[in-house]
Amino acid sequence: MAEEKLQRNTRQRQVILEELCKVTSHPTAAELFALVQMRLPRISLGTVYRNLELLVQNDIIRKLELGGREARYDGNLNRHYHIRCMECGRVADLHDISDDPVAAKLENVEGWEIMGHRLEFIGICPQCRGEKAEKEIK
Amino acid sequence: MAEEKLQRNTRQRQVILEELCKVTSHPTAAELFALVQMRLPRISLGTVYRNLELLVQNDIIRKLELGGREARYDGNLNRHYHIRCMECGRVADLHDISDDPVAAKLENVEGWEIMGHRLEFIGICPQCRGEKAEKEIK
């Protein structure tokens, strides 16, 4: 999956990754930009987006595109689930919780009140499987 | 949850709901707009968004804000899960599948190849629970 696209280790990239790993708040690109800007005042938001994308492609960080409009980024690659606050949009980690959302709903963890869950499967549809098979033949 | 905000049954609203219920493809607002436009050529995209929002608030349809950037809408309120194609973004329903994503991953359903899942919990964070409690006291 990792495609080794990171060819140069720029100061901007270092700082973006450091700041992301330092917090557990799963910042949006804009929030991370604000953090990085304290250390690199001339950095641009475009650079933050470009580096986040590259870091995601190299499996160094994870992009969270779940509920809510903005994407959030997670510097922790260990398998864990997230919980999003319906009121303020804050996202936290859930450790040691059941993989089964129905069972998990019953446990209230770390001060959060769990109201529900979103579960979406990801895969390849019959049409695209067909196309992939065709390409491999060619 | 339903707040009964639908006060008038306009032709636009009827057609939007009819077209959404007619398909099982979970269209985006723009896709639905195109469908509706065939029957009401002068309708505007803003009207589609406004009506979708009202229909969601009245628990008549569901808004799917999972992976991918655009929201998609679902006219079927029965409990079911969705699967999104990694290649083309198409979203389909999954019926009769285990609630447990780990078990479900093993079953390949209706021609789809299931690669993984996204699971996010929704709740109220400790901070917002505090604020809500405060408001209720006042």
Place this chain on the structure above:
DNA sequence: GTCGCTGCAAACTCTTTGCAGTGCC
């Protein structure tokens, strides 16, 4: 020295909103 990466700004996508007019109840 090369060329991947940067800052900047403009563009793009999706969604929301202000406004004057329309038509449902």
Place this chain on the structure above:
DNA sequence: GGCACTGCAAAGAGTTTGCAGCGAC
């Protein structure tokens, strides 16, 4: 007839991109 709703267009949020110059290797 009142006012919820409409079409239109402009604005808004979040993200991407084109370009000339910079700096990591």
